[in-house]
Structure formats: structure tokens, C-alpha cells
Amino acid sequence: MEKTVLPLLKARLGISSEVRDPLLAAIIKGIVSECKETYGIELKESPDHILFVLDWATWKYQHPEDGVTPRSIQFRLKNLIIKKECTIDESDMG
Incomplete structure (x- = not known):
């Protein structure tokens, strides 16, 4: 999943x-x-599933303090x- 989502993210x-790759991969x-x-x-x-992880990872990166996860996610x-x-x-x- 990481290899697919990382370039999209x-x-x-x-x-x-590639400076932020370790952080993005950890997310x-x-x-x-x-x-x-x-x-x-x-x-x-x-x-x-790829789009779900991409959307959630985008939100987590942009909100490092966490908070309430968006309702769509x-x-x-x-x-x-x-x-x-x-x-x-x-x-x-069965």
C-alpha cells in the first residue's frame, strides 16, 4: 500500500x-x-482502499495535532x- 499511496500523497x-518521505510513509x-x-x-x-488511505493520510499530514477526523473519512x-x-x-x- 505504501508504494502505491506515497507518490499520490x-x-x-x-x-x-524525498525529504518528507519517512514522515509520509509513517503516516x-x-x-x-x-x-x-x-x-x-x-x-x-x-x-x-487506496483513495481512502490517501485522503486520510492527506488530512493527517495537514493536521499534525490530530483533532476530529473529517466526517467523510x-x-x-x-x-x-x-x-x-x-x-x-x-x-x-454457507
Whole structure:
């Protein structure tokens, strides 16, 4: 995920050098880890997951003090959680 999102994040933020790469990579890894460890969501290289991580990483970079995550990101995260739970329920029924 990091190799895919990092250049997109740099482009969105207008960063052309590699000076901030370690920070940006840490943000991306943190989001992927939080999704897996906290919410049980395995993010894949699908377009919707890539854009989700990109949007969340952009917000985290621009708001280092954290604060309230935007509702659009919260909404998408909740949808991923619901989708995961529905997939688990469907596999139990078979």
C-alpha cells in the first residue's frame, strides 16, 4: 500500500523532494496498521482502499495535532467496517 499511496500523497501535497518521505510513509503505515489492529480491516490495493488511505493520510499530514477526523473519512471507515462484518456473516451462513 505504501508504494502505491506515497507518490499520490506527495503529488497531492505538492512535494517533489524525498525529504518528507519517512514522515509520509509513517503516516501511511500508521493508517494501514490502525485499520488492521483496531478495526480488523485488511486494506487491499483496490482503488477505494487506496483513495481512502490517501485522503486520510492527506488530512493527517495537514493536521499534525490530530483533532476530529473529517466526517467523510469517518463515514468511509464505518462503511469498511460494515462491509467487513457483512462478509464475515455471509461466510458463516454457507
